[in-house]
Amino acid sequence: MRAQVVLHAARARSNARIARETSLHLDTVRVWRGRFAEQGLAGLADRRRCGRPARFTPVQVAGAKALACRLPAETGVPLSRWSCPELATELNARGITNAVSASTVRRWLHQDALKPWQHCSWIFITDPHFRPKAERVLDLYAHTFDGVELGEDEYVVSAEEKTSIQARCRCHPTLAPGQARAMRVNHTYGRGGALAYLAAYDVHRATVFGRTEPTTGIVPFMSLVAQVMSQEPYVSAKRVFWVVDNGSSHRGEKAADRLTEAFPNAVMVHTPVHASWLNQVEVYFSVVQRKVLSPNDFTDLTEVGDRLRAFEVRYNATAQPFQWKFTTSDLDDLLARLDRHTADHPEQSSFRPAA
Template identity: 75%
Template sequence: MPLRTACPIDLGAAERARLKMMAYGHKTEHRLRVRAQVVLHAARGRSNARIARQTGLHRDTVRRWRNRFAEQGIVGLSDRPRAGRPPVSTALRRAEAKALACQLPTETGLPVSRWSCPELAAELTARGITGPISPSTVRRWLTEDALKPWQHQSWIFITDPDFRAKAARVLDPYARTWNGEPLGEDEYVISADEKTSIQARCRCHPGLPPGKARALRVNHTYRRGGSPRLSRRLRRPPRPRARPHRRTNRHRPVMNLVTQVMSTEPYDSAKRVYWIVDNGSSHRGQKAGRLITAFPNAVMSHTPVHASWLNQVEIYFSVVQRKVVSPNDFTDLTEVGDRLRAFEDRYNTAAQPFQWRFTTSDLDDLLARLDRHNADHHEESSVALAA
């Protein structure tokens, strides 16, 4: 009877590197590690008997993985699909579980605000939809349709019938147009607002700098050192600029900011200066109106209610919040002001215009989607009431 010869193994550089990672990687499964070692031994021209002695495997096992790698490559080292135990859950049960997850728990009589996987598993068992089931199985079912009932988001319905017209008065100057006419070189657009709630939290213990496998640490206990108000204006184009912060309230910071800007060039002699502001109390009323009428070339455009995200200066405020204010570790208000002024000087040296891409066309698409969503919501509510 002729002797059976071992199948020769030839490895490329990429295959050898990958097999070495599998054979000696700390996170590789044990079975894949052993199979990769078998192939590496075989690539060195060793016999199956010798590989079996070195790895502690049976000769037939070595022969199987050697031949399978020669036929299929690295893919052949993985286990083949197995039939396994028949699934206990049916498609109908999974659909009922997902339908329950899409309902509010209060509608089912459960005194919780949001579903969790353990509560869903208990409710499915109590209703007899399934037998005893684990929360991990419920989570796996919900993952099939990307359902996460334990999360929540908030939104605001648009109630202003003139929302589109008011938003266009903000978006058109961003696009360098006004009443359908392009803006000239001597016309400017300024986004202005105030950032409140900048507290000087004086920590009872100094913060610890970050280190290896350790984040920046800030003491939880603090005393309040006051809160200034930050007034800013953002010019388009070409670069963001900032004005010194003010500690007073209401109209005075806005009056000082507008007067300071409109009294300097090129705004003093400009044909028109468009001020984009929100509906804060300091931007409305008779005082704000008198302030604008004092400068004939100034035009104030208010964003719609609950639409301060249309004001581009909010982008700069988010930068200040991330890079300066958080995690809010200051000794007093003086340090807050010094830090803000130093950051402004640093930021303005390398600031670039924000790439604003939301136009009136995008606004029309957004309003159309909201109308369809509201129509579907009202239709579902009507069906539920009729049922």
């Protein structure tokens, strides 16, 4: 910025014009132009300031950040991930810094938004037909199938099972929240068994159909299908597309044939392997988990089932379709990023999804 002021001045421009072109205050331009005229290039440097000089050099700060960006196992440290105190200890032990505190390390990492104590999981795409399968599901959400817009008598239903919902009977009653006090749930509980919750979600009508079963399997899943397909508008629909994942209850072509044999107007559409996040009913299950099942405090499985069915009625009364924003364009961007990643790190995966 100071050099720009000098270069503009060398072109015989006025202070006012320099201020306009550099977006600086007129006084700022006057100060640095005057200093350069008096002292030359040395006048553009900072003057000596009072106060304690910096204890750590930029090289030491960069060394701390570089260490934070390496896995502890790669450096021979028996840790799964870094914390600021552990980083401070390691920096002192390696001689990168002298007596640095954890708070100082935390401040350095904050400058570059580094959080080595956090982690997230991920998985490579393993389905060789990931894109066509995902595209078919996303097109259904956008009212399209095989390039043809869905008719008014065609519906899209997303189905899945939520397994092992326990009935935990707390040994002491749950206390309601009060002034400056959160709701209190006793840590000790007795187990009252577990059940499975099967749900089918009409994507465009925002309607949920659910049932509870002792366990999952082909028979419980087909019972859910029959529950939906035996009522209007599905019983007289031209086609009803069932979006499911690759669980054992509805995996492969046999499951698709079994569904079509029982209900000729039903079409099973599978999500790619390890891509249940494309199934919209999972969003509904997350709502159920937050609003109905957490914290878990039920006397028995009958109460669990009654609560789930009552919530369905409450949800359907006001439900709106989910604002699904992940489109085929986003899918292409995702696959492009994965391609770039595997190209940069070929040793991590030899798989390339089919286009």
